[in-house]
Amino acid sequence: MMAKHKIVLLFPAAVVEQPFLYHLVKDYNLFVNIIRANINPRKEGRLVMELAGEQEDYDAGINFLESRGVTVMPFEQQVKWNEDRCTQCGACTVICPTDALKMIRPEMIVEFDESKCIVCEHCFKACPARAIVAHY
Amino acid sequence: MKVSKTYEEINEKISKGDAVVVTAEEVITLVEEKGLEQTAREVDVVTTGTFGPMCSSGVFLNVGHSTPRMRMSKVYLNGVNAYAGIAAVDVYLGATEIPEADPANQHYPGEFNYGGAHVIEDLVAGKEVRMEAYSYGTDCYPRKKLETLIKLEDMNEAFMFNPRNAYQNYNVGVNLSDRPIYTYMGILKPNLGNANYSTSGQLSPLLNDPLYKATGIGTRIFLGGGTGYVSWYGTQHNPCANRTDKEVPRAPSATLSLTGDLKGMDPKWVRGVSYLGYGVSLMIGVGVPIPILNEEMLRSAAIKDEEIYTQIIDYSEGFPFGKGGSLGEVDYAQLKSGKIIIQDKEVPTAPLSSYPKAKEIAKILKSWIQKGEFLLTEPVASIPSVDSGKKMKPLKIRCIEEKEEFDG
Ligand code: SF4
Ligand code: SF4
Numbered sequence: 001m002m003a004k005h006k007i008v009l010l011f012p013a014a015v016v017e018q019p020f021l022y023h024l025v026k027d028y029n030l031f032v033n034i035i036r037a038n039i040n041p042r043k044e045g046r047l048v049m050e051l052a053g054e055q056e057d058y059d060a061g062i063n064f065l066e067s068r069g070v071t072v073m074p075f076e077q078q079v080k081w082n083e084d085r086c087t088q089c090g091a092c093t094v095i096c097p098t099d100a101l102k103m104i105r106p107e108m109i110v111e112f113d114e115s116k117c118i119v120c121e122h123c124f125k126a127c128p129a130r131a132i133v134a135h136y
Numbered sequence: 137m138k139v140s141k142t143y144e145e146i147n148e149k150i151s152k153g154d155a156v157v158v159t160a161e162e163v164i165t166l167v168e169e170k171g172l173e174q175t176a177r178e179v180d181v182v183t184t185g186t187f188g189p190m191c192s193s194g195v196f197l198n199v200g201h202s203t204p205r206m207r208m209s210k211v212y213l214n215g216v217n218a219y220a221g222i223a224a225v226d227v228y229l230g231a232t233e234i235p236e237a238d239p240a241n242q243h244y245p246g247e248f249n250y251g252g253a254h255v256i257e258d259l260v261a262g263k264e265v266r267m268e269a270y271s272y273g274t275d276c277y278p279r280k281k282l283e284t285l286i287k288l289e290d291m292n293e294a295f296m297f298n299p300r301n302a303y304q305n306y307n308v309g310v311n312l313s314d315r316p317i318y319t320y321m322g323i324l325k326p327n328l329g330n331a332n333y334s335t336s337g338q339l340s341p342l343l344n345d346p347l348y349k350a351t352g353i354g355t356r357i358f359l360g361g362g363t364g365y366v367s368w369y370g371t372q373h374n375p376c377a378n379r380t381d382k383e384v385p386r387a388p389s390a391t392l393s394l395t396g397d398l399k400g401m402d403p404k405w406v407r408g409v410s411y412l413g414y415g416v417s418l419m420i421g422v423g424v425p426i427p428i429l430n431e432e433m434l435r436s437a438a439i440k441d442e443e444i445y446t447q448i449i450d451y452s453e454g455f456p457f458g459k460g461g462s463l464g465e466v467d468y469a470q471l472k473s474g475k476i477i478i479q480d481k482e483v484p485t486a487p488l489s490s491y492p493k494a495k496e497i498a499k500i501l502k503s504w505i506q507k508g509e510f511l512l513t514e515p516v517a518s519i520p521s522v523d524s525g526k527k528m529k530p531l532k533i534r535c536i537e538e539k540e541e542f543d544g
Contacts, residue, residue, distance in 0.1 A: 087409070087493065088493050089188075089487065089489065089490055090488065091488055094329075094330035094332070094484045094486040095325075103474065105472065105474055106472065108472065108487065108490070108491035108492055109492050125245075126322070126412060128410055129409055
């Protein structure tokens with residue numbers, strides 16, 4: 001059985017420079033599709049990616065990551081749009097690279113489509129009302 | 137003009153629940169269908185609305201006297217400094233004030249997560265706020281320090297007093313440079329990455345009353361979810377800006393100074409906001425009713441987005457250094473379409489001021505008037521208009537001659 005999931009990996013600063021992806025591909029026969037990477041030497045890193053392979057390999061790969069201190073989280077519900085806090089100002093709509101935050105015209109109403117979000121985090125501080133928050 | 141109504145006649149209809157009230161958006165189709173004269177006969181009031189960041193805002197608070205008494209000379213509310221250079225326990229908390237400990241733009245771009253505007257929002261929401269006060273002590277006011285929790289309802293008086301709100305038209309901000317810039321017009325991406333504007337266009341109060349016939353000193357309005365008044369013309373009031381043949385300014389023009397009881401406001405319409413790399417501001421809901429006394433006032437109130445123009449300004453060099461002028465003129469229908477063309481480039485737009493919220497405000501004000509809860513006031517004095525010659529002056533920096541002093 002095949003497994004294919006979008007996941008978010010959090011790397012502690014101490015292990016951030018280790019070649020995890022190489023091992024996932026080479027040792028566990030997994031397919032890796034990086035959606036977004038935020039990795040800096042000696043700093044905590046974050047990687048959003050799609051991981052696919054046989055269920056057995058997939059589980060082993062995840063175990064391998066976790067055993068090395070990497071936190072693995074499901075991609076869904078990474079970003080929460082707090083509709084009550086949103087002032088419908090639209091500032092985020094020109095910042096969001098994927099149209100996950102989008103203005104519906106001509107009504108000029110802002111909507112959030114979670115499935116399009118790549119967790120790039122650009123909107124978090126661009127939102128004057130701080131209506132978009134991380135859930136990790 | 138064939139139609140002529142008075143404030144008294146309209147107020148009588150409002151009191152009886154008979155007034156015909158429509159929003160500044162609804163009136164457009166009415167005039168298109170029925171014509172100016174017929175609509176002016178039928179409609180008594182047009183309501184407007186805007187919900188956008190208005191930095192020049194703040195509140196006067198009287199926090200009450202402690203025992204022993206204290207002449208507060210430094211006051212902090214949730215760590216934000218409130219100006220105490222007035223009577224013993226009166227303070228003015230400005231919307232853009234940030235805590236002294238805030239790193240501001242030392243870590244550029246600064247986040248400005250909390251400031252005066254957020255304290256104001258917290259107070260309106262009924263939250264407890266931590267107050268610290270310091271004084272030098274006097275015979276009549278011996279106390280030198282206090283710390284306490286305080287809520288809006290504990291205060292004697294709390295009223296908003298905003299020196300400059302409800303701008304009649306505003307610039308479109310863009311960035312011609314090759315790095316992102318962080319402004320009060322939001323984040324402007326490099327090389328014309330986006331264009332931000334900030335008025336509600338055809339719903340905006342002063343764009344519907346371009347010559348201030350209905351809006352003057354004493355006009356009763358919707359302010360922050362409660363009732364407020366126009367107290368004066370605002371700072372930087374600039375009525376002599378260039379205008380279209382419909383008398384609508386093509387650039388920032390009039391402003392209003394607004395006041396209202398904070399205790400009657402709703403946190404939904406009084407919101408602290410943080411502009412990355414710029415600072416804190418307050419989003420406030422403002423709605424102004426326009427009585428339709430004649431066809432002329434209706435013609436102005438029926439203005440459409442495509443008839444309102446504004447200027448595109450570069451905020452990387454043009455605005456900060458006063459270099460160059462407008463990069464072009466656009467109308468609000470173009471801005472609202474989501475894309476405008478600047479220097480042959482298609483540039484995405486964002487409003488910063490919310491059109492659906494402005495519409496909601498116009499509808500709330502409409503319902504207050506329909507229910508007979510809100511009567512119109514005739515201005516007690518007009519604000520300076522196109523014939524005043526009033527213009528905005530720049531600050532000239534002059535050389536201060538140094539006094540020659542010898543100390544021995
Ligand atoms: S995190 Fe990035 S992709 Fe997701 S909504 Fe925010 S700006 Fe858009
Ligand atoms: S920037 Fe924030 S407040 Fe403005 S529309 Fe986007 S989510 Fe809403």
